Amino acid sequence: MTELIPSLPYITLDEALEQVPEFQALAELPENRELIEISRSVEGMKRHVSCHTSAIVVSDGRLTNYVPLFKDRHDQVATQFEGKTVEDVGIVKFDSLGLRSLSETHDCLQMIEANHGVKITLEKIPFDDRKTYSLVSNGHIAGLFQLETSPGMLQVVTELKPDNFEEFSTIIALYRPGPIENGDMQRYMDRKNGLQPVEYIHPALESILKSTYGVCLYQEQVMQIAHDIAGFTLAEGDILRHAISRKMGGENEGLLAAQREKFVEGAVKKGFDKEETEKVFESLEPSARCAFNKSHAVAYSMLAYRMAYLKTHYPHEFMAAVMTGEADDSAKIAYYREACEKLSDFLDVEINPPPLAANES
Template sequence: CTAGEVATYLLNGDLDRARQAAGTYREIFGRDNFFLELQDHGLEEQRRINPELLKLSEELSIPAVATNDVHYVNQEDAAIQDILLCIQTGKMVNDTNRLRFHSDQLYLKSAREMAAVFPELPEVLARTVEIAERCQVSLSFGQYHLPAYPVPEGHTPASYLRELCYAGLRRRYGEPEQAVIDRLEYELRVIEAMGYPSYFLIVWDLVRFARENGILVGPGRGSAAGSLVAYCLGITNIDPLRYGLLFERFLNPERVSLPDIDTDFCYELREKVIEYVFQRYGADRVAQIATFGTLAARAAIRDVGRVLGLPYGDVDRVARLVPSEPHMTVARALEASPDLFELYESDLTVKRLLDIAARLEGVPRHASTHAAGIVIAPEPLTRFVPLHRVADGTVATQFTKEAVEELGLLKMDLLGLRTLTVIGETLKIIRRLHEVEINIDSLPLDDPPTYALLCRGETAGVFQLESSGMRNLLRELKPSTFEDLVALVALYRPGPLGSGMVEDFIRRKHGKTPVVYPHPLLEPILKETYGVILYQEQVMQIAVRMAGYSMGEADTLRKAMGKKIRELLLPHRERFVARCVERGSER
């Protein structure tokens, strides 16, 4: 590359400093590990310095190697890559003062094409094979690389987790019934068998640090609320036994996968928790996780239009003809929108705009960091994933969270929630003005004035209840119990809202429609939701009760239903029906 140090000195005619730099790098990397790079993309600068590089190679006994920059796969992609470069740098193609590559040769060339570029230097080409054979990258899948939590002397992670859990059990339940102890023992056995005690200790430690430093922590999010271990550790503040939450929904003993505990922290103080993670486990073992913004159909059209210098109004008119549906593409839009197709066929400028936008769909537009995800490794992260520095100096993985998880690394979501910040500030104001100390975790859940306020839909600023649609639903449903609020949040989703389930639920609650159950065996499971199957936990309980599924099997059914995985659902249908018939149900 002409921007390299040795090449730059040669371009400037400074042979002595080029010689010195090459010698220094040879000493740093080792005589057999440093090469002088030759390239020929048809650029005058390269043709000037290649002979000088060969002389330097012979003089210093540093082997030369031929390479080719690869910015795109095929030569015909050069123009598209130039437009993408303009998008990324905020320029237009006609700008004279912009970053551009003055060559269409930056593609993945074949051995024959490279031989045509360097016909007199077969030994320089052969070294590419020599280097490639020395490069061995092995990515291991199917095993987990979890950091070890530093436990007190005399403890293993499992024994320390057990000690903390039983201390929390007494704190939560006083003298617990045997059924509660049995549930805790069951969860601990599963966690120990899967090798996850350290994971729970790491999450417990973060929550402990936050609470001890006055950082508000959310009561629990997602399936982790189904774990009694998490409740006893104080990771969550929701009693899974009281609300019938299932541990297997969180950690399936029949399907080995990393647990996933998402934790909410005060938005303004979340960074302190992340700083603590870096201090606790080492800056070389912790990083934030990359995310890549890709170009969707409408965004691609607008970006390409700007880069080509087309009038904004014309480009906006074309973009608006693309249906605003998930996973929409230019090709699908041309099929779905007759007006767009007519423009495409009749206007050459629009045709060019859409053809280029279609080539750029799905291409990463920029890299940034995941809003909440961090990764913690047992060894320096560079042994597992490539890292990079983003614009603000933060170190992040070059892999997305999905790839990080596939490699078996511990990913944690530490979310910043503004609602917690508002609650924290409110408590401070109350303390200052009224000298009253309020424990947010001990507020009653059956306060009549609160339910009266909810029934009036006066919930502006209330987390998850503040939208106009949700306020209308509150006025219609008129919640009278905490369970009604749980149902309300579950109902306010695209599926239930468009299926008539919401209206049916409200009519049943107010006695306007009789509550009926699909089968008498389901009454204990569906009574709380007036005979409506509303929660994924209910799906699991139905599979266990009706078809004799184990909880682990029921969780795989739940996952297949939730993600609409047809190839997994069809075998379950046959199995479910057959087992129900075996247990006495009519087909």
């Protein structure tokens, strides 16, 4: 039955029943009614505890004076409070990109130098390598930072088929609950692939949204629209973006109403038609509510792309590095071995057993 539930983040059982007639038909069978009722009763409960991949907290004293702590499955000390609550109790939280992917990349570079005598500088890796984009577009994303997260991500990269870094960097911004639920992800891919015409609610938006096929994907685009249409400063545009993003659940309704009025008034003063301006604001709301920070997307994408480049041109060293990095996870090792076998259809990759007779002194 679970295979009939749409693969959408945060979809509820009732929404799935409404959207999928086959699922509803099974749910109405006498032998399944109790299962559905039990499922409803546990829906929304916390299933597991996870840790932010790169968040660090700093306090002016002992952390135990502010938050309860625990050790995660990797034996690392972590807060029991989630991010928003941590900030509410007065602790500074910031993200630092200190990830296993960085260590694996470093190990890969060392192996490349040892095996080939080539010293690669990450900053000099070209962002226009067609073979790298071809590898990603063919779905060979195992081991790549942020891209190997789920089957849904595999669908995105193979359907989007990025052929330049601008498009590559949108992958991380697209595959998120907001763009999936409001249709922006599919709309972007359809327009990129010529399956849907690129349209703008107002001609003035073309210069801002052209690079994303008319889809408002980034926070910076929201701020620029507020600046160009309504005369907001970029700081005021960020306040508008924040007001829209916090609208969910009725939060900040008063602030949003005030921002809407200010937006329309500012646009009319700049010569825009009031009715058209209101349409622009209404079209902006769904996308702006879940817009992603572009600099964040680009920074993550740079690491993902560089790893993809190394995987494309030095597949043996790359896969050896990521498998070594996950040596304590047998399931991950099996996953990467399978990925190597699939990769061999695309690149020259050979899997050898460990040299048990070798003895390094």
